[in-house]
Amino acid sequence: MNTPTQTKSTNLNLLNLKNVSIRTFWITAISFFMCFFSWFGIVPFMPDVVKDLGLTPDQKWNSIILAVSGTVFARLLIGKLCDKYGPRMCYTWLLILGAIPVVLCGLVQTPLQFLICRLFIGFIGASFVITQVHTSLMFAPNIVGTANATSAGWGNLGGGANRLGMPLIAAAVVSFGVAEADAWRYSMVVAGVICFIMGAVYYFFTQDTPEGNLKDLRAVGKTVETKKDKISFLQVLKDYRVWILFIVYAASFGIELTVYGTMDDYLQNTFQLERLTAGNIVLSFALMNIFARTLGGFFGDKFGKLKGLRGRVLFLSFILTLQGIMLVTFSLTTSIVIGFVFLILFSLSVQMAEGATFSVVPFINKKAIGSVSGIVGAGGNVGAFLAALLLKSKSAVAEKAAIAANRGMGEDVINSAQAAASSAAVSQGYLLIGFVVVVTGVVALSIKFSNEDEKTANKELEQSLGKLAPANS
Template identity: 30%
Template sequence: MKDKLNLFSFKGKYRILHLTWFAFFMTFVVWLSLGPMMPFIQQALSLSEQQAKVLLILNVAMTIPARIVVGMLVDKFGPKIMFSSILVLGGLVSIAFSWMQSYEQLALLRFLSGFIGAGFVVGIRMISEWFPAKQTGAAQGIYGGWGNFGSAGAAMLLPFIASSFGEIDGWRYAIIIASVLAIGYGIFYYFNVTNTPKGSTYFKPKKIGAMEVSSYSDLVLYILMNIPLYLSLSLLTWKLSPEKMNIISSNMEFSVYIVFAFVFVFQVFKTWTVNAQHLKNSIPKQYQYKFKQVAILDWAYLVTFGTELAVVSVLAMFYVDWFELPKITAALLAGVYPFINLFARPGGGYLSDKYGRKITLVVLFFGITLSFLTLSNVDKSWSIHLVVVLTIVGGIFSKAGSGAVFAMVPLIQRRLTGQIAGMAGAFGNVGAVLFLTANSLVDYDEFFMLIGMVSSLVLALIIIFLEEPKGHMTEILDDGTVEIIKLN
C-alpha cells in the first residue's frame, strides 16, 4: 500500500514533523519579534530612525555565520539537543534584550540574538532522518512553510500584547512572554523527540570544522563559495560606516574588515586540514558527491529566500510610494505575502517529490524570472490590482522555489545534511542583504529588475549543471553493515 502523507496524524514521523515545524515557528517568533516591536521600542526609548534601522540590520547579521556553525554542530550532535538549545538560549538572550536600557546594550544583545535564526537548519536534518526521499520534499516544505509563518505570528500577536501592557514597557513584556514560551517549548521538545526512528543510525561526519568534499576541484569551489558570505557581512559593516549610517567609526570599520579577512584565512586553513588526509586516501564511493550540486542550491536559495525577505520588507512602502495607497491598506495588502508560505513552500516540495527535483526548480525559476522582470516594467500608471496580483504570483514562485531547494538538499549526502542546509540557509540571508542593499540604492523597478536578472542567471546554472538525484545513497553503519537510502 502506497504511503501517502497524512498531515492530520500525530503519530510516528508525523508527530516529529509537527513538533519540529512548531519549534521552527517559535524560533522565528523570537528572532523576528523586533520588526513588529520596533515602533513601540522607538517610541519608548526615543530612538532615531537611523538607530532603529541599525537594530534591524544587526538582527540578521549573526544569522549568516550562525547557520554555517549550527549546520556543523547538528551533524555532530543531532537535531534534538541543538533545537532545544537554540530555543532555550535564544529565549534567554531575548529576555536579556527586553530589559536593556541603553542603545548600546540593545545593539549588542540584538546582534547576539541573530543566532536564533539558525534554528531553521536543525529541522532540515531532523525531517530528513524521519521521512523517505519520496516524501522529503513535501515534508521539508511543510516544515519550512509553516515554521516560517512564525514571522507572521509575531507580527499579529506581539503588538496586541504590547498594547495591552501600555506604551512604555509593553514591548518588554511582549518579548518576555514570547521568549518564556520558546524556552518552555525547547524543554518540551527535548523530552518528546528522537534524532531518528527506532533502530535507525544517525550518521555523522568524520571530522567537524568544515565540509568534507570529494575532489580537489570541489575543495577549490567550496572555498570560493564561502567568499559571498564574507562579502555580505562586509556590506552590512559598510552600511554602518561613516559613509552611510555613521554608527561606527572608520577605525572600527577597518578593524572589522581585518577580522573578516583573518577569519576567512583561518577557515581556508581549517577546510584544508579537514580535507587533506581525506582526499589523499581513496574516498569510498558512498562518501562521494559533487559539490557543484551544493553550490547551485546555495545560489538558488539566495534567490528564493533572499527575494522573500527583501520583498516582504519593501512591499508596503512600494504600494505607498508608487500608488499613494493609505498606509493601513498598503500594510494589509503586503500582509498577504507571508501567508503564501503556508501553501507555496509545501507545494514546491510536493511537486519536487512527484515530478522530479530538477524539472520543478527549472519551472519555478522560470516563473520567478518572468514575474520579477514583468514587475520591473511597472510604472505608476498601472492598475494597483494588477500590480498586487503580480507581486503575489512572484511570491508564490519564490516561496515554492524555497521548498523545491530543500526538497533536494537532504539527498546530496545524508551525513552532511546539516552543513549543506546551513550553507544554503546562509546564502538565503546573503540574498536578503544583497537585494535590500540594492533597494536602498535604486528605485523599485530596478530592484525588481535585479531580482529577475539574478534569477535568470541561476536558472541557467540549474539547467546546465544541476543533476537530478537518482538511484540511492549508501551509509556505513557502526557495525560495518551498509544501509541503502533510496533517492527516487
Template identity: 30%
Template sequence: MSQTRINLFNFSDPRIFTLHITWFAFFLTFVMWFSHAPLRDAIMSTFEMSVAQWKALLILNVALTIPSRIVIGMLVDKFGPRHVYSGLLVAAGGLCLFFSMASSYEMLAFARLMMGFIGAGFVIGIRMIGEWFPARTVGLAEGIYGGWGNFGSAAAAFTLPSLMLFYGGENGWRYAVLTTGAIAAVYGVFFFIKARNTPKGSTYFKPKKSGGLEVTCKRDFYFLIGMTVPMYACLAVLAWKLSPSGVDLLSQGATYGIYLALAALFVVQVASIYSVNKDMLRDGVEEEQRYNFKQVAILDVNYFVTFGSELAVVSMLPGYFMDTFGLSPQMAGLFGGGFALMNLLARPIGGLVSDKFGRRATMMILICGLAVGYFVMGMVNSSWPIVFAVMATMLCSFFVQSGEGAVFAIVPLVKRRLSGQIAGMVGAYGNVGAVCFLTVYSFVDASTFFMVIGASSALAFAASYFLDEPQGHTVEVLDDGTVQRIEVA
C-alpha cells in the first residue's frame, strides 16, 4: 500500500484488513453504549420514570467512561489492543444482558453506570491504528476508524426501535438490547482470532512503568496532576447530581462516601504518577526522548468540546425531536441519528485535512464552525420546517466530528509507546465534557443547552492557538537499548 494513500477496498492488504475489523469493533461498542437513547419511551414506560430520572440515566451512561478510558489506555499500552478489545467486547455482552434484565430503576441505573465502561473501547483502536499506519496517513486512518465507529450511535437510533417492534410486547426493548450484546460477544472472539497488534516485523513499544502517564520534565509532572483534577471534580458533580439535592438516587451518606472515595483515589493516582516519574524528577530525561505534555492538555480541551458535546447531544437528540416536533420514536430516532451519521464523512475529512494542511490551523477553523453550528441549533424551534432543523443538525455535526478527527490525527504522533494512555486521557476529557454538558441540560431547556456548548468553544479555540505542529521524528528506546526513530511529520 502507498504510504500516502489508503485504498479501503484492498482487503488483501493487512493494514486495510486491520482498519476494517477494528472500526467495526468500535462500531459495536457505540451501538451498545447508546442503545438506550432511541428506546427512551419504552424504557421510561416500563419503569414509570420521571424526566429527571431519565436525564440522570443519561449522565450515568457517560460517567464511568472517564476513569475507564484511563485504565483501558494503560492496559492497551501494556498488553496490546488485540487482547484488550476482545475482552471488552465479550464483557460488554454481559453488561447488555444485565441491563436488559433490570427489574427496578435502581438496577437499571446501576447497569447503565457500568455500561460506561463500554465507551472506553474507542481508546483501544487509536493505539492499534497508530501502529499500522504511517504519519502521512494516520489522521485519515484514525478518522475512518473513529467516524465509522461513532456511527454506531446512529445505527442504534436507526435500527433498535424497529428491532423492538419486531420482537413486540412490553419486553421488546429488552430483547433489542440483548441482541446487540450477543453480537458483540461473538465478534470479540472473532477479533481475538484475526487481529494483530502490529505489522509483521514491527516492535510494539511499551511504557517503562505502569500506573500513571510518563512525562519528561518537572513542569509537565505538575501540569499532569493539575489536568487530573477536573476528571475527579466531574465525578464529584455526578455524585451531587444523584444525591438528595438532585434526583435523590443516592442517600446523603452515600454521597459523602463517594466524595471521600474520590479524594482517596485522587491521592492514590497522584502517588502512582509520582512512582512512574520519580526517576525523571531526579535524573531528568535526554532531550531527544522528551515530549511536550502541553500538546496532550490542548487535545484534552479540544475533545472536551467536540466529543463531549457529541456524546451529550446524541443522548438527548431523539427525545428532543419527539418533544419539539411531535415525532414517533422511529422517526425521531431516524432524524436524531443524523447527528452521528455525519461521522462517516466528517471525521475522516477532519483527519485528512489535518494530514494535508496542518494540525493547528485545521483545528482552529473546525472549532469556529462548531460554534456556529451549535448557535444555529439553539435557534431551532417547533415553527421551523423539520427539514431545516435536520439540516442545522447535520451542519453542526460536520464540524463537531471533523474536529474530533483532527484531534486524533495528532494523538498517535505525540509519543508512540504512550499512545494508549494519551488517547485514554484525551478520550476521558470527552466524557468530562459530556457529563458537564448533560448536567447543564438537566437544568435548562434544549435551546439554552445548545447555546452553552457553542459558547464553550471559545475555550477550545484559545487552547488550539498554542498547539505545536509535530516536527520530524520521535525517539523510542528498545529494551536492549537500541534507539529507534519514528516519523511524526
C-alpha cells in the first residue's frame, strides 16, 4: 500500500485513521482478536464436542494442552520471520494458513482428528508476537508500552468474546435450518472464513513501518529497526534478560490462559454454580482485557518516564508479585463473594503484568525486536502448558480415586465425589502456581540495563517528542 512517509506516532489518537500507525494499530488488534476468537472458539461447545465425538476425560484435557503447545513453536519461529520478512507478510500468511485448521475443526469425525486440529489451531496464537512487533515499530518510546498493551489486550478479548459470539453464530446457523447438534461445526467454519478475510485486509491496508514496507526500504538502502544488522538469533538467545522475561510471561499470560481454561469447572465444582453463571464470571474475567492490559503498559510508560528503563522493571516486578498474592488468596477462598472479589483482582493484576512485560520488551534489543518478542511470547504458552499439565495430573488422579472409592454407589454420589475431588486438586494447583508467580516477581528485579541503554532510550524519547527530556540514570 502506498502511503506518504510518516514517522512513529507519539500518541494513541484512535480516530486518526489517516495516520498509518493508528490504522495499523486497529487492523492488527482486530486480526489478533479474530485469531484468539478462533483459537478458543471451541471452548463454549466442549460439552457438545465431548458428546458428539465421544471424548474421554484424558482426551478433553489433552485438547487443552495441545491447543497451547503448538503456539510455543509458532511464536519462536514467527519472531525471527518478522525480523526477516516484516510483520505485514507474516501476519497475512498466518491468517490465511491459520484459517485452514479452524475450518477443518468443524469437519472432524474422530477424537484424533479433533486433537490434531486443536494442535494446529494453536499456531494462530503466534499472532500475538506479530501484533507486538508491529506496534513496537509504529509507536514512539513515550507511548509504545501503552500501544503494545492495548492492541494485545483488545486482541486477547477475543478469547472471552467467543463465549458470546460463538453461541450467537450457532444460533444464527440453526435459524437457517442446521441441526442444533451440528451448530458447533458450522460456527468453526464461519470463524475460519473470517480469519481468511482478515489476511487479505492485512495485506492491502497495512505496511511494515511508518516509512514503508521492509522489502521496499531495503531495496533503496534504507535501514529500519527490524533489520538485524550484526545481531544473530544466537546472540539474542544468550541475553539472560530475554529468558527472565520468558519466565515472567509464562507466569502472567501463561497462567491467565490456564486459569481461563479451567475456571468454569472449578467454579461449578467449588461453589456449586450453574454452568451459565460460571461462564459469565469467566467472561467478565476476559472482558477486563478492554482496559486492564492497557493499564499495565500505561504505568510501564509512566514509570519509564520517571525512572528510565529501571522504572519499567520495578513496576513489572511489583504487579507480578501482586498477581501471585491474589491467586494464592483466591485458591484458599471458600466463599463465592470473597472468591469473586479476588478473582477480579487477580484478573486485573495478571493482565497488567502482561502489559508491563511488553513495555520492557521493545528496549531489550532494538535490532531484533521480532526475535525477542517471539521468545518472550513463547514463554506464555510454555507457562500455560506446564500449568495445565500440573492441574491435569492432580485433578485426574484425584477424580479417578474418588470414582474408585465410590464405585457401586449411585451416579449422583459418584459425580458429587468426583467434583469435590477435582475442586480440591485444582485449588492446590492454584496455590502452588501462585507461590511460583510471587517468586518470579522477585526474580524480575534482576533485569538490568546499562547506562548506555538508558541514554539511548532517553535520546530516542527526546527525538520522538521533539524536545529535551530529563536525563534518566
